[in-house]
Amino acid sequence: MIEGIIWALMAGLMLGLYALPEKYTKDFAFENTWGLYFAINTFLIPNIAAFGLIDNFNDVLSAIPAGILTGMFISSFLWGIGVMMWGKAINHIGLSLGFSLFIGTIILVGSLIPFVVDGLPESSVLMMILAGISVVLVGVLFNGRAGILRQREEGEEGTKKGSMTTGIFIAVIGGLLATGFSYANTVGLPVIKDAVVANNNPAWMSAIAVMYVIYMSGGIAIALYFGWQLSAKGLWSKFQTPSFGRNTLLTSIMGIFNFAASATFAYAAYRLGNTGGTVGYAIFNTVSVAVAIVSGLVTKEWVSASTKAKGSLYFGLASMIVGIVIVAMGNSL
Template identity: 35%
Template sequence: MFSGILFALLSAVLLGVYALPSKYTKGFAWENTWGGFFFFGMFVIPTIITFLLVKDLWAIYEQIPSWVFFTMFGLSFCWGIGNILWGYSINSIGMALAFSLFLGVITSIDTILPLILVPEGQESVIGTEIGNIMLFGIGIIVSGIALNGYAGILRDKSKGKDNEEKDTKTIRQGILFCVLGAICAAGFNLSYHTGNNLGGIGEIAEIQFGNEPWIARLAVLLPIFMGATISTMLFFSYRLTKNKTWGNYTKSGALTALVLVIAMAVFHDSALVIYGLAAYHLGELGTSVGFAILETGAIMVATFNGILTKEWKGASKKSKTFLGISLVILIIGVLIIAKGNYIKIQENNEVSVNLKVE
């Protein structure tokens, strides 16, 4: 379990820093940076790496029922849409509120549903002592995320960033887009849970075809990336055409910006591959525990990045106090769900020992 937590934390660090290079893509419009990121991160890199490293990829997929791929594709298509909606909501309600709303909703969905959707032959922990511990920990994490967002709102107010009045309709629309985006974006972890836990892609790739655990998880991730590729590329192609910004890719200095975009994609994809390893090492509840640690850790890393890049310079003492409290609450929440996962692993070990004795 300890190695699983370490993998989840490493994944969180990479996820927390992947967007940092986007601040320095000079000469690129928003759609140039993020359209390039999704193209390399969702299609080019995953396709090349998976086909190069995974042994007998098509033979692995032949073992999997078709409903698994249809479900994964649909959920990951929604994941792409969710990220687009979130991007739109930022302009309406601001980064702080959008970030806390988005992650609060997505963390709730992506940590609770895997506890309910369990493979055939396994029992859900919902309603048990372990389940109660897990749900309590998730609640703590969501409250920490909300407080983190509130700290961001206080920071922006203290720095005079909210002087422009926004009409109620715009704010409501922004909140609606953000919540809908979070619901759609929950498709990533649910798609991974479907492919790995319900469909058994990772296990088949590892046990039947002799792939290393981290390589086996690439076979799980590829169908997820393909669904998100279609939804995001449709949107960004439209945006680039509408704003006539395709030409930015050929301007002077574009190569440097493109290298930064590719770096973003590498960090992001590495985070998801390592997350797959974390879920594997965390055991039966891995897609719940691992995702909670991933999102919580990413928030903390992103917060520290904001401090290092002076986003909190000039912020009020009150906003900084709430920021510190929110980070402590997030750590407590992670420790609680880690405790629940530890108890579950111990129970499984006891059952295995009893079966061997019998």
């Protein structure tokens, strides 16, 4: 159990840090940076990892029952749409509120999906895990409040377009769709593990195999979106810059960290046992948010924020940490 929690913590750490290189790209618009990142992250890296590390990977894929593979494809495609909707929500309601609603929905719903698929654990375990998730959600809400206070103090707004109601709706629906990631991992990991082991590979490689299916499927939705955005805004020419090599390296680092984080989460869920999907998912997402907050503090994003905003941020961060400790304790019962 302890080993699984450590792996989940490491996965969250990597996910919380993966976007840092984006700050150092040059001559790219948002769509160029993230379009290139997603192309590398969802298509290039999964193929290199899966076909480079897993023996007989084509046989592994063909061994997955058609019904499960179809379910994984659909839910992963919805995950890709959900990620894109989060970006649109930020345009309406700003980063802080959009991030809080999106991640809060993911943690709440995504952590419960394994219970729906695999069944409920003992009541004492269930109550402890749900209590921990509730404390985490309180922390997410306070982090959102802190961000909103900082935006008001610094005169920042999401955009003049659209309404608050529309933005909240998009963020919540996007979060719901993004939980397709949890569903795909929950239904796919057991059968993929069997296929991986049957082809003389160590069991841990099943984490890479399941993420291959998720990322490739979700990547289709993401590629369609960014292809449309780059064309609509006439941004394809921005790839012709002397900084292209530098930007490709930075976005590749982002892609490696992100894919490794997801594969590490899948392995953590496997090591955590029957409640691994729920516990691992909660720890994974909570730690990633906490790390992103701490990195923001280290890079002085909050240096000019008021005492009230910082107090809300610190309380939210503390609540999230307490929450994942409770979740971990519930898994150990």
